[in-house]
Amino acid sequence: MSESTRHIGKPVPRIDGLDKATGALKYLGDLKFEGTLWGKVLRAAHPHAMIRGIDTSAAEAMEGVHTALTHRDVKGLNRFGIAVPDQPVLCEDKVRYVGDAVALVVADTEEIAALACAAIEVDYSVLPVVDDPARALEPGAPALHTDGNLMHRNEVTKGNITEGFGESDVIVEHHFSTQMYAHAFLELDAGTGLLDPDSGVLTIWCSGQYPYRDQLQIARAVGWDPEKIHVIASPIGGAFGGKDEITIQIYLALMAIAVPGRPVKMALSREESMEAGTKRHPFELDVRFGAKRDGTFMALDFEMVSDTGAYASLGGPVMNLAIEGAGGPYVFPHTRIGGRVAYTNNGFSGAFRGFGTTQSCFAQEQMIDMIALEIGMDPIDLRLKNAMHTGDLSAMDHRIWTSVGIEETLRVARDSKIWRERRERQTRHRPPLFFGTGVACEMQATGLGKGIPDFSGAHCDLEPDGAVKLRIGGIEMGTGVNTAYCQIAAEILGLPMDRMRIVMGDTDETPDSGTTTASRSIYMMGNAATLAARDLARVLGEFVAAHWGEGFSLCDGAFVRDGQSVSLVDIAVKAGEMGQRLRGEGHTVHPESDKDFGDGLPHIMYSYCTQVASVIVDAETGEIFVDEVLSIPDCGRVINPQGVEGQSDGGVVMGASYALLEEVLMEGGRFVNANFTNYSLPTAVDCPRRIDTVMVEVPEPTHEWGAKGIGETVTVPICPAIINAIFDAIGIRLFHIPVTPERVVEAIEANPECKAARAMSSAMG
Amino acid sequence: MLPPISITFTLNGEECTVEAPPEMCAADVFRELLGLTGTKVDCREGECGSCTVIFNGEPACSCLMTAAQLRGAHVVTVEGIAHAIDHPHEVQEAFVTEGAVQCGHCIPGMIVSAAALLERNPDPSEGEIRHAIAGNICRCTGYAKIVKAIQKASEMRALKR
Numbered sequence: 047m048s049e050s051t052r053h054i055g056k057p058v059p060r061i062d063g064l065d066k067a068t069g070a071l072k073y074l075g076d077l078k079f080e081g082t083l084w085g086k087v088l089r090a091a092h093p094h095a096m097i098r099g100i101d102t103s104a105a106e107a108m109e110g111v112h113t114a115l116t117h118r119d120v121k122g123l124n125r126f127g128i129a130v131p132d133q134p135v136l137c138e139d140k141v142r143y144v145g146d147a148v149a150l151v152v153a154d155t156e157e158i159a160a161l162a163c164a165a166i167e168v169d170y171s172v173l174p175v176v177d178d179p180a181r182a183l184e185p186g187a188p189a190l191h192t193d194g195n196l197m198h199r200n201e202v203t204k205g206n207i208t209e210g211f212g213e214s215d216v217i218v219e220h221h222f223s224t225q226m227y228a229h230a231f232l233e234l235d236a237g238t239g240l241l242d243p244d245s246g247v248l249t250i251w252c253s254g255q256y257p258y259r260d261q262l263q264i265a266r267a268v269g270w271d272p273e274k275i276h277v278i279a280s281p282i283g284g285a286f287g288g289k290d291e292i293t294i295q296i297y298l299a300l301m302a303i304a305v306p307g308r309p310v311k312m313a314l315s316r317e318e319s320m321e322a323g324t325k326r327h328p329f330e331l332d333v334r335f336g337a338k339r340d341g342t343f344m345a346l347d348f349e350m351v352s353d354t355g356a357y358a359s360l361g362g363p364v365m366n367l368a369i370e371g372a373g374g375p376y377v378f379p380h381t382r383i384g385g386r387v388a389y390t391n392n393g394f395s396g397a398f399r400g401f402g403t404t405q406s407c408f409a410q411e412q413m414i415d416m417i418a419l420e421i422g423m424d425p426i427d428l429r430l431k432n433a434m435h436t437g438d439l440s441a442m443d444h445r446i447w448t449s450v451g452i453e454e455t456l457r458v459a460r461d462s463k464i465w466r467e468r469r470e471r472q473t474r475h476r477p478p479l480f481f482g483t484g485v486a487c488e489m490q491a492t493g494l495g496k497g498i499p500d501f502s503g504a505h506c507d508l509e510p511d512g513a514v515k516l517r518i519g520g521i522e523m524g525t526g527v528n529t530a531y532c533q534i535a536a537e538i539l540g541l542p543m544d545r546m547r548i549v550m551g552d553t554d555e556t557p558d559s560g561t562t563t564a565s566r567s568i569y570m571m572g573n574a575a576t577l578a579a580r581d582l583a584r585v586l587g588e589f590v591a592a593h594w595g596e597g598f599s600l601c602d603g604a605f606v607r608d609g610q611s612v613s614l615v616d617i618a619v620k621a622g623e624m625g626q627r628l629r630g631e632g633h634t635v636h637p638e639s640d641k642d643f644g645d646g647l648p649h650i651m652y653s654y655c656t657q658v659a660s661v662i663v664d665a666e667t668g669e670i671f672v673d674e675v676l677s678i679p680d681c682g683r684v685i686n687p688q689g690v691e692g693q694s695d696g697g698v699v700m701g702a703s704y705a706l707l708e709e710v711l712m713e714g715g716r717f718v719n720a721n722f723t724n725y726s727l728p729t730a731v732d733c734p735r736r737i738d739t740v741m742v743e744v745p746e747p748t749h750e751w752g753a754k755g756i757g758e759t760v761t762v763p764i765c766p767a768i769i770n771a772i773f774d775a776i777g778i779r780l781f782h783i784p785v786t787p788e789r790v791v792e793a794i795e796a797n798p799e800c801k802a803a804r805a806m807s808s809a810m811g
Numbered sequence: 812m813l814p815p816i817s818i819t820f821t822l823n824g825e826e827c828t829v830e831a832p833p834e835m836c837a838a839d840v841f842r843e844l845l846g847l848t849g850t851k852v853d854c855r856e857g858e859c860g861s862c863t864v865i866f867n868g869e870p871a872c873s874c875l876m877t878a879a880q881l882r883g884a885h886v887v888t889v890e891g892i893a894h895a896i897d898h899p900h901e902v903q904e905a906f907v908t909e910g911a912v913q914c915g916h917c918i919p920g921m922i923v924s925a926a927a928l929l930e931r932n933p934d935p936s937e938g939e940i941r942h943a944i945a946g947n948i949c950r951c952t953g954y955a956k957i958v959k960a961i962q963k964a965s966e967m968r969a970l971k972r
Contacts, residue, residue, distance in 0.1 A: 062912075068889065477886040696913065
């Protein structure tokens with residue numbers, strides 16, 4: 047395709063790259079307003095306590111303090127939450143985690159606001175802390191919410207699991223666990239709210255992944271008509287799902303309403319952001335897996351418990367995607383996959399790149415290697431034997447009629463140098479260094495799922511100077527979709543990239559395009575942009591026919607007829623004289639499965655990825671170095687290969703860090719490492735020595751260009767691929783992440799018969 | 812905070828005087844008092860490197876410096892890295908063409924660290940590049956394209972010499 051296209055499939059540099067590299071780009075926390083006041087949140091002093099009283103009088107009496115607000119000042123519904131609004135905006139009677147907001151202060155300076163927060167007296171009656179999800183679900187556990195601690199339960203079945211295990215020649219089973227993990231987006235939650243007393247419009251400038259939903263959640267809490275609330279949510283300095291839920295938008299709204307005409311700014315510290323914001327859910331997983339001696343997968347049984355912390359947010363949908371992803375991109379005749387979500391006082395978890403599939407894939411892809419070992423089959427051959435194809439029934443028993451490229455990605459992996467030479471490379475290392483190679487696959491549900499409104503709008507306008515402006519309600523958080531949308535419109539209209547403009551994520555300036563999550567942007571908003579650009583071409587054609595005559599056709603950004611050319615500038619001038627706006631519109635709705643398992647299940651569109659990793663394990667220190675990674679996403683048709691590579695590189699490093707490094711530690715409902723000094727993130731010297739990306743392009747027929755999203759899938763299989771590589775290196779399987787050096791050393795000491803321990807002792811002897 | 816004092820220093824090649832409390836964070840002086848918001852503050856404890864500026868010739872975290880320390884100093888922020896307003900530094904150009912920019916919040920600090928590296932070491936190895944930016948955390952790119960961009964910038968500068 048790229049041969050016949052001008053922009054699609056080309057490594058077009060991002061349109062905002064230079065503004066970011068020069069520091070000129072203003073993020074929403076960089077905006078400065080005359081007469082700005084500062085806001086601050088008083089957070090809960092305890093992870094679990096009743097509130098007997100709140101006294102703000104001392105704070106309000108302080109010089110420089112404009113107001114202090116409590117739950118009594120929340121005039122609408124004092125709750126927020128994407129799926130289940132169960133989180134108080136400002137707690138009235140109970141706090142359930144240390145990030146809970148109890149009061150707000152508006153003051154002349156940030157310093158005064160902080161001092162005033164400290165002067166607010168809250169009378170607490172401390173409750174027992176619930177910090178273990180399994181115990182939270184036991185009868186008699188102290189309940190966080192009136193309905194108890196079971197937030198969500200779901201189960202899907204296919205065939206007959208008892209029969210499936212009965213017909214299996216080999217059965218493996220194990221328990222796995224995954225940690226709480228921080229988004230650690232670099233741009234901290236910051237923004238400004240302003241109520242214009244003349245127009246009565248409340249404007250909120252604050253990063254968020256879905257401005258129209260932020261607008262509704264704000265409106266619901268303050269009790270206003272959403273039309274009177276203007277949310278500007280883009281650009282974003284990183285989110286990864288962590289800015290999908292409300293962060294500080296409602297606080298900004300409440301404070302701005304309290305001081306009409308004065309801008310109120312807020313900026314969270316790293317600790318406050320880490321403690322208050324969502325995380326990746328920790329999971330406990332019990333898996334049983336049966337197969338025939340020839341490698342045919344027969345039966346899969348998954349039981350999972352996740353810890354969603356104090357509030358629901360997307361705890362239910364995250365578990366649903368863990369369930370949906372548990373089968374991976376494979377065919378199983380018999381399955382039972384279930385999960386429960388527990389409320390605890392451990393912070394609060396929600397959306398995170400990978401969205402539940404990260405956790406179930408970690409277990410599932412190790413089970414496959416365990417089966418491969420049992421029956422003596424190559425791990426890639428085993429995966430290929432069971433790989434799903436278009437038309438197959440999923441592990442949830444719904445037909446996948448969209449594109450499935452997992453087989454193609456596995457073939458690339460099997461033929462790769464890193465896989466073919468893995469045994470030879472292994473022989474080049476001597477104790478205490480051990481070399482190993484592992485593989486894993488993933489199937490990532492994209493879009494929002496069955497029954498959940500999943501639509502996108504786009505506008506494409508001719509500007510007064512003849513340039514073209516796209517208006518898309520999604521946000522730009524770093525992935526480069528802004529550039530991809532412009533490539534699409536420029537392709538259709540035959541324009542150079544420098545004639546394209548784009549505005550995103552603004553409830554006044556853009557249509558509602560849905561949330562920028564679920565790897566849905568390039569699919570949904572890419573389609574909407576396509577339709578909008580085509581519609582503009584139609585509108586322009588009609589305008590030219592009306593004013594210059596019939597017979598013109600669009601060619602390279604101008605309308606031509608027998609040597610006569612009408613440029614977009616000519617059209618813009620004419621339209622300007624007539625006071626006419628020339629706009630194209632595009633609206634799309636996501637396709638759905640004909641099956642309905644409830645709660646948004648199933649999806650119908652998936653992206654697929656195979657990743658191969660080689661590691662070097664130092665058996666003395668327990669350190670693991672990721673040597674090389676081959677990342678093979680099935681992207682559908684690629685719009686911008688540079689963008690895909692960037693997603694893949696970053697996803698690999700994030701997923702490797704999930705496997706080996708990062709963990710949010712909590713003790714008794716309190717954060718132990720909520721800053722960057724104690725919460726370690728990978729730096730440029732901690733990365734894999736080499737990352738290669740091979741894009742497999744199996745076109746998705748329902749997308750105008752054949753594309754689908756890969757922002758999440760590139761993050762997921764790398765973790766089990768690394769764990770499988772560690773097994774290949776030292777002969778020990780690690781069931782709990784992160785695999786820290788301490789855990790490796792302990793595991794080797796506890797397994798004197800493992801490959802590494804024996805080699806070490808013979809090397810010493 | 813203490814009452815403001817008058818602080819004169821050289822900022823991006825020009826003399827600059829601000830009235831600031833002596834203990835005010837230097838990054839806030841640039842951002843809040845001078846409107847230079849290219850410098851980002853993402854951790855306020857010298858771990859992430861988003862606030863990196865060149866301070867008397869060396870890259871440093873401006874979140875760990877006070878306003879008083881700026882007195883008499885030579886400071887270059889990301890806004891002063893370009894050769895001229897319409898003539899970006901090679902590092903800036905290469906970051907764009909190599910696809911090294913994603914969300915962009917780490918990028919100003921990264922650009923400053925990279926430009927400082929190429930001043931003292933015009934032809935760095937990959938290891939030297941990785942070491943030079945080890946104090947700058949990027950959550951998006953996995954650093955691969957950032958390293959490539961700095962190598963490319965080094966080549967671009969070599970061609971010009």
